[in-house]
Amino acid sequence: MKISTTGTRNLRKYMLHNDSLESRCVPATFGIPWPNSERITVSFAPDNTTLISGQPNLLNQTLDSQFALSATLADSPNSLWKKSVLQAFEIWSAQSNINFGIVSDSGSEFGVAGRATGDSRFGDIRIGGVELAPNALAVSMPFDPGMAGTSSGDMIFNTGMDLNRSPDELLRIALHEVGHSLGLDSSLNPESVMSSPLGSRTTLDDSDILAVQNLYGKRSPDNFETRSTNNSASTATRLKTRISRNSIVPVVAYGDITSASDIDFYSVEVPSKYSGQVTLKLQTGGLSLLNAKISVMDDNGAVIGRSFIQDIGGGSASIVIPSVTPGSKLMVKIKPIANNAFQVGSYGLAASFDKASLVSPDRLSEFLKGYHPDLSPEELASQLMDGDSSQDHEDEDDDHGSTFHDTGRFADSKDTDFYQIAGESDHRSVLTIRVFSTGTTEVNPEIVVTKPNGTVIPSRILINDNGQMTVQLTGVKGSDPVRIRLKSETGQVGNYQVEAFFTKIESETRTFLAGQLASSSPTQNYKFYVAESQLFQFLNGLNLESGSNGTSRLEASVIDSWGRVLWSLTVGTGSPESTDPVILNTGEYRFQVRLVTTSTTPVTANFKLSGSVISDPVGPGIIDGTTIPQYSDPLIPPVFTYPGGIIMPDPFFWKLILIPFYDPYQYASGGTWIA
Ligand SMILES: [Ca+2]
């Protein structure tokens, strides 16, 4: 997920060289669609939110200043750049069954333990920015519940670059990044917005449309238009429910403006004994990015009210009709706004009979932001009557069989919780189960997966942090029930959440390093060259060959050339362990691994550093190589040349340093490596 800086490139050469590199292993896991594509939430993180590896988010202040000169009376710098970014989301959404709803962002640290989709603290896709090496304009993460967790989808712009050098530049960057967030890999087709370096397109290529529709399908009309359209008053969809007939509950419908030429007509029946005020409300904010016009006509076709939503990120619009004739019909027309960049998206519509309604306007507003396109008007009415259900939409995505979510508590040290889930089809698939602490106590969750008869199904551990655990199983028959047994490994009492995802693709991990350490030679050092800024998720394992458990531990760290420790982890014996992902800029690092033991007898241990890159490192730009190490050969863009003349397709390279000693003062004085 990375776009390179603009650079002229000999296309023919580029293509030729790529022919021989098809076997290249792309480390990030692409091709897993978001399970909640009908409403993927997006949030802009506030400045100073801690981004991955501890740097503060500076996107707002950076882009506000970069767009200062482009501002007009109508558009502030902030709204200008947000509009460019969201336009990219809208362009993808217009071609497929995806809606992006803007939500607020609490400023929790990026990558924090939490839900991979639907975390209430922030959007599924979080947008932020830090300074990256100058060969990247942005990086973003595809949806990967196994390795990326809450980092899934997140988009990080390079605040060290001018992202407003030319018209539409930010839009073009964002188009590429949104593609990655949706699970699309980089493309070798120079016409694709997914090609690197940054192209000149502000629209999708046919190949992009095909790629996104492969994952999410072609954008389909709403449930009211599957058989015939409601594009005129004579074909209007009739809206009424048994309950709304006594006017105590508003009539609610969820629809979709599926193309710029879609117009949706609804005929709302006024109850036969009702004659007071009626409020019509159109909601797009939080559901989609749609801007739209709503108008209401009386029985004679005369327009009696109109309003607009013309807000970046969508919004809401209300029309108040002071008085209506009992038994009459109100004709509601919803259409996109001409010459607007946000002409497609889902919406909620409500007609409230205010004088008799038992549902407060606040409750109705909140309810409209939950998207329930598959519920009938009757079901919607009874949900509205169910009192406080602001959490109603919370579990909606869990009902369709590919995702599952619940909250639980280990009430005492022996408490074991069981869940039984099943996927939705007979297809063999990958099941990812994530458990994380939600209270202040880290509950060290342990996950065992069994068949209903108790037979254990082997799973691989992907993440094993103190407060969270992720396991993945392959070859699960979707419709076969699977039982999940949860307990706290250390007997901690506390709250947790569990979520599970059935997908078709497993998370890709690889072994970066493996070796043996002994109490007589306890340390190994590696040079670690990173050719493109990327986000790593490391897993560390230690297996004792001799010595006893509990007396030995492994300390691993990544140190930059200034001697700063950017990532470190101490693990005991046994299971693989992990901690937060780390973003590493282009450059040279030292990786040190050390066996620490209190055993009085000699200890030998095997270690293994595995993991994955959860951002996409494809496509370096051609930049001035005199200022920073970057290892790319300008003539062969997809290959990297590392010190010592080592040519590798991977954008990172590990090299064992045979002298297992270095002088820490050399780092402090400015970063010269000794080996
Ligand atoms: Ca995310």
Ligand SMILES: [Ca+2]
């Ligand atoms: Ca429609």
Ligand SMILES: [Ca+2]
């Ligand atoms: Ca229509």
